Amino acid sequence: MQAMVYRGPYKVRVEEKDIPPIEHPNDAIVRVKLAAICGSDLHLYHGMMPDTRVGMTFGHEFIGVVEQIGPSVQELKVGDRVMVPFNIFCGTCWYCARGLYSNCHNVNPNATAVGGIYGYSHTCGGYDGGQSQYVRVPFADVGPSVIPAWMDDEDAVLLTDALPTGYFGAQLGDIVEGDVVVVFGAGPVGLFAAKSAWLMGAGRVIVIDHLQYRLEKARTFAHAETYNFTEYDDIVVHMKKITDHLGADVAIDAVGAEADGNFVQHVSSSQLKLQGGSPVALNWAIDSVRKGATISVMGAYGPLFSAVKFGDAMNKGLTLRMNQCPVKRQWPRLFEHIRNGYLKPSDIVTHRIPLEHITEGYHIFSAKLDECIKPLVVPSAA
Amino acid sequence: MTYIQERPPTYTQEKPPLAESVDQLRARIPGWGVDLDPKDRPSVPKLRRIEGLTHAHWDFPQRQPEKWPRERSVEHKFLTPVFGTACPPRGVSGAMRRYAYKYSEGRAAHWVILLAADRVDAWENHLRSLATTHPDNPVTETGVLSEFGHRGISSRLGKKRADLPHHVLDPVIVAGPWILAARVAYVGVRAAWKRRH
Ligand SMILES: NC(=O)c1ccc[n+]([C@@H]2O[C@H](COP(=O)([O-])OP(=O)(O)OC[C@H]3O[C@@H](n4cnc5c(N)ncnc54)[C@H](O)[C@@H]3O)[C@@H](O)[C@H]2O)c1
Numbered sequence: 042m043q044a045m046v047y048r049g050p051y052k053v054r055v056e057e058k059d060i061p062p063i064e065h066p067n068d069a070i071v072r073v074k075l076a077a078i079c080g081s082d083l084h085l086y087h088g089m090m091p092d093t094r095v096g097m098t099f100g101h102e103f104i105g106v107v108e109q110i111g112p113s114v115q116e117l118k119v120g121d122r123v124m125v126p127f128n129i130f131c132g133t134c135w136y137c138a139r140g141l142y143s144n145c146h147n148v149n150p151n152a153t154a155v156g157g158i159y160g161y162s163h164t165c166g167g168y169d170g171g172q173s174q175y176v177r178v179p180f181a182d183v184g185p186s187v188i189p190a191w192m193d194d195e196d197a198v199l200l201t202d203a204l205p206t207g208y209f210g211a212q213l214g215d216i217v218e219g220d221v222v223v224v225f226g227a228g229p230v231g232l233f234a235a236k237s238a239w240l241m242g243a244g245r246v247i248v249i250d251h252l253q254y255r256l257e258k259a260r261t262f263a264h265a266e267t268y269n270f271t272e273y274d275d276i277v278v279h280m281k282k283i284t285d286h287l288g289a290d291v292a293i294d295a296v297g298a299e300a301d302g303n304f305v306q307h308v309s310s311s312q313l314k315l316q317g318g319s320p321v322a323l324n325w326a327i328d329s330v331r332k333g334a335t336i337s338v339m340g341a342y343g344p345l346f347s348a349v350k351f352g353d354a355m356n357k358g359l360t361l362r363m364n365q366c367p368v369k370r371q372w373p374r375l376f377e378h379i380r381n382g383y384l385k386p387s388d389i390v391t392h393r394i395p396l397e398h399i400t401e402g403y404h405i406f407s408a409k410l411d412e413c414i415k416p417l418v419v420p421s422a423a
Numbered sequence: 424m425t426y427i428q429e430r431p432p433t434y435t436q437e438k439p440p441l442a443e444s445v446d447q448l449r450a451r452i453p454g455w456g457v458d459l460d461p462k463d464r465p466s467v468p469k470l471r472r473i474e475g476l477t478h479a480h481w482d483f484p485q486r487q488p489e490k491w492p493r494e495r496s497v498e499h500k501f502l503t504p505v506f507g508t509a510c511p512p513r514g515v516s517g518a519m520r521r522y523a524y525k526y527s528e529g530r531a532a533h534w535v536i537l538l539a540a541d542r543v544d545a546w547e548n549h550l551r552s553l554a555t556t557h558p559d560n561p562v563t564e565t566g567v568l569s570e571f572g573h574r575g576i577s578s579r580l581g582k583k584r585a586d587l588p589h590h591v592l593d594p595v596i597v598a599g600p601w602i603l604a605a606r607v608a609y610v611g612v613r614a615a616w617k618r619r620h
Pocket residue numbers: 079080081082083084202203206225226227228229230231249250251252255270295296297298299300301302321322338339340341342364365366414
């Protein structure tokens with residue numbers, strides 16, 4: 042089969058690999074119909090995530106058709122069209138029993154600080170991902186769901202990570218009616234977080250980025266008020282000015298480890314790997330909210346320390362909430378919202394790239410060329 | 424002396440007013456407020472056990488066979504029942520990785536050794552690939568050729584982007600070590616040749 046393969050920082054290619062075998066009685070093998078590249082993949086692509094091995098296939102956003110099932114699988118049958126959450130989870134550990142699927146304790150031997158994620162380094166369990174023609178799906182009775190007949194493939198693939206993460210990010214903000222919500226980052230996660238903030242009753246939604254075409258999308262798709270941080274001498278002061286010097290009630294970090302806006306922070310994390318991630322957006326969030334505010338962190342950071350302004354967070358009495366998104370927990374409600382026409386996830390898709398050309402896809406998405414927001418990856422039918 | 428009689432909202436009890444009323448928001452934004460009740464959001468309640476949440480039909484999952492000594496965090500009691508089998512450790516990078524797993528996730532040594540092993544792994548594989556019919560090619564594998572068909576220049580020029588200063592560094596980081604390696608190889612070969620002649 043064809044699969045994307047990591048060859049070292051900034052280098053990927055397509056290789057011929059063996060179709061993965063069933064390794065556990067509750068495994069399924071899924072033939073991938075559609076996958077995507079996520080902002081999180083860029084952290085791997087840039088070599089920032091420890092224990093990212095050459096030869097690994099990335100991809101934690103994918104949908105497909107069940108090709109083969111293990112002997113204990115009851116919920117799926119061969120031929121089912123399924124969507125697979127980016128989390129791998131067992132369904133019965135202490136965490137899973139409480140709905141914290143992203144924190145499952147039974148799927149990642151390499152680390153206790155993070156759960157299992159498809160195609161996301163050995164630190165997240167060493168599973169190959171779905172930017173490929175076939176993928177092994179562990180706990181097939183627990184993770185995947187059959188895609189409802191009315192749902193199209195592009196909406197379904199966005200439900201495996203980007204949309205639920207944005208929606209979860211807004212929930213962790215504990216938004217109450219009339220709150221002023223500021224979202225840092227107008228990528229897929231930030232756009233969906235901004236959109237979701239309205240569903241939870243926000244009174245004003247502000248989006249910050251430096252890419253004009255993405256801010257344009259934040260205005261049209263997420264009905265947000267937008268600011269390009271490069272146009273202001275100090276974005277924190279600007280945020281105070283536009284909120285009567287109170288600051289926002291809620292901030293959402295949808296940027297993560299490779300935040301721009303401070304050259305030293307960026308280069309020390311993304312290029313030199315001296316810190317877990319560049320917390321520029323997180324620090325802006327801490328400084329631009331009001332005292333007693335809540336900050337929801339959806340942006341991903343590496344496991345090494347990052348230079349975060351905890352002193353300000355403490356003195357301001359902030360609540361910081363964060364996690365990898367437990368995707369499947371968001372599905373029933375998000376299905377309803379899509380059916381009711383409140384959300385149309387595929388509106389943010391800009392590129393549809395054949396798997397054979399995924400190398401270009403990574404570069405375009407990483408360098409933010411061609412007004413790229415969300416690139417999908419299409420394997421050729423095997 | 425005159426006193427300013429202004430009562431700015433933030434410095435008194437009132438919250439600054441919003442520009443739009445709830446009715447205006449509802450009219451402008453599809454679905455505004457459908458998840459208004461904080462208790463009726465999917466991620467609530469947190470940390471409370473919920474019966475029948477998943478279709479799992481086990482208490483503790485069956486164990487996947489361990490086909491080679493699988494490296495694991497010392498913070499785990501045992502090897503988790505299910506795990507990935509993507510890239511077994513091998514070579515110098517493999518030895519470094521196994522060593523890194525002697526340290527807990529709480530120790531910087533764990534992560535720093537893993538990051539160093541990642542760099543070694545890349546070079547081991549670049550060298551190994553030179554002996555195959557499919558050697559690494561830093562030009563095609565970085566996707567830089569897409570700069571041409573995908574508006575490499577117009578996507579950046581005059582766009583007030585904050586990431587341009589380090590875009591310049593990317594080629595240095597990718598190509599730098601290759602150039603260095605080629606130079607070292609050249610000097611080595613030349614020295615050996617000179618010694619012979
Ligand atoms: N918690 C989770 O479960 C989860 C899931 C998916 C993604 N993520 C993380 O969310 C983040 C965003 O993902 P994405 O797919 O939208 O990525 P993306 O790269 O498309 O978007 C990031 C955006 O942030 C902007 N940005 C950079 N620096 C900024 C700054 N200082 N202030 C404001 N904006 C800035 C970039 O221009 C870009 O538009 C990533 O870190 C990703 O790893 C987390």
